[in-house]
Amino acid sequence: xxxxxxxxxxxxxxxxxxxxxxxxxxxxxxxxxxxxxxxxxxxxxxxxxxxxxxxxxxxxxxxxxxxxxxxxxxxxxxxxxxxxxxxxxxxxxxxxxxxxxxxxxxxxxxxxxxxxxxxxxxxxxxxxxxxxxxxxxxxxxxxxxxxxxxxxxxxxxxxxxxxxxxxxxxxxxxxxxxxxxxxxxxxxxxxxxxxxxxxx
Ligand code: ADP
Ligand code: 5GP
Numbered sequence: 001x002x003x004x005x006x007x008x009x010x011x012x013x014x015x016x017x018x019x020x021x022x023x024x025x026x027x028x029x030x031x032x033x034x035x036x037x038x039x040x041x042x043x044x045x046x047x048x049x050x051x052x053x054x055x056x057x058x059x060x061x062x063x064x065x066x067x068x069x070x071x072x073x074x075x076x077x078x079x080x081x082x083x084x085x086x087x088x089x090x091x092x093x094x095x096x097x098x099x100x101x102x103x104x105x106x107x108x109x110x111x112x113x114x115x116x117x118x119x120x121x122x123x124x125x126x127x128x129x130x131x132x133x134x135x136x137x138x139x140x141x142x143x144x145x146x147x148x149x150x151x152x153x154x155x156x157x158x159x160x161x162x163x164x165x166x167x168x169x170x171x172x173x174x175x176x177x178x179x180x181x182x183x184x185x186x187x188x189x190x191x192x193x194x195x196x197x198x199x200x
Contacts, residue, residue: 002090002091002092002093003031003089003090003091003092003093003094003095003096004095004096004114004115004116004183004184004189005086005090005095005096005098005108005112005114005115005116006095006096006097006098006115006116006118006179006180006183007098007100007104007105007108007109007115007116007117007118008020008097008098008099008100008118008119008120008176009099009100009101009102009104009105009117009118009119009120009153009160010119010120010121010122010166011121011122011128011146011149011150011153011154012132012146012149012150013122013128013129013131013132013135013143013146013150014120014121014122014128014131014166015120015122015131015166015169015172016099016120016166017099018169019120019166019169019172019173019176020032020097020099022169022173023097023173023176023177023180024097026173026177027177027180029093029094029095029184030094030095030096030097030180031089031090031092031094031095031096031097032096032097032099033081033085033086033089033096033097033098033099034048034049034050034051034052034085035051035052035079035080035081035082035085035098035099035100036051036052036053036054036059036062036068036071036078036079036080036082037051037052037053037054037059037077037078037079037080038053038054038055038056038059038077038078038079039051039053039075039077039079040053041053042137056078059071059078059080060078062080062082063078063080067080067082067083067084068080068081068082068083069081069082069083069086069107069108069111070100070103070104070107070108070111071104072101072103072104072107074101074103075142075145079100079101079104081098081100081104081108086098095180095183095184101153102153102156102159105117105159105160106159109159116161116162116179116183117159117160117161117162118160118161118162118163118164118176118179119156119157119160119162119163119164120163120164120165120166120172120176121154121157121163121164121165121166122150122165122166122167123165123166123167125147125150125151127167128147128150129143129147132146132147162179164176164179
């Protein structure tokens with residue numbers, strides 16, 4: 001595999017989708033791992049680009065067949081990363097972004113030890129609550145459940161290689177880009193091109 005995996009996790013409402021959209025717009029050489037999920041599409045989400053939306057039966061069959069690198073139950077729905085979503089892009093030399101919860105990040109690291117884990121956090125729990133309310137996609141109970149879970153999730157920060165605080169979006173996007181760029185200049189990644197250029 002020539003590309004690198006970048007896993008990004010965040011408590012729901014932190015701004016991960018917003019940030020990833022920006023990073024993907026600004027950087028070349030970056031693929032995205034489209035997960036399978038049993039949850040219903042939100043307004044504006046597209047089949048095959050945001051997720052592959054499947055029913056529970058199809059999801060379970062794929063899990064039994066070993067199609068997933070990892071899968072997890074998140075907020076009563078199933079989410080999974082298929083081998084197919086990664087392999088083609090990695091072989092083509094693309095770095096691949098994965099948007100996964102904490103369980104998924106852990107499983108990917110176990111499978112692909114070279115993967116880079118980035119944890120995005122809000123500047124405070126109060127700001128997180130405000131973002132969830134302003135987004136307007138979740139019921140009151142769902143917001144409460146997400147806030148309750150956020151603190152436990154944040155407690156897992158030390159399992160990640162990098163932690164980015166999403167206060168000002170522009171700054172957070174720049175930091176994630178910097179992490180990706182610095183991984184690209186690692187000696188192991190540069191070795192083939194240096195050998196080709198200089199015959200050493
Ligand atoms: P997630 O994907 O982490 O659940 P979203 O990307 O849906 O979160 O963002 C949640 C809400 O917060 C959205 O309304 C989004 O526009 C807003 N948001 C994201 N990042 C910031 C930021 N840095 N400052 C202010 N609002 C933000
Ligand atoms: P959402 O429903 O908001 O798109 O995602 C809910 C949570 O599921 C987020 O934390 C997201 O990172 C996570 N998630 C999305 N796809 C996958 C996946 O393939 N595997 C795992 N483990 N988590 C995922």
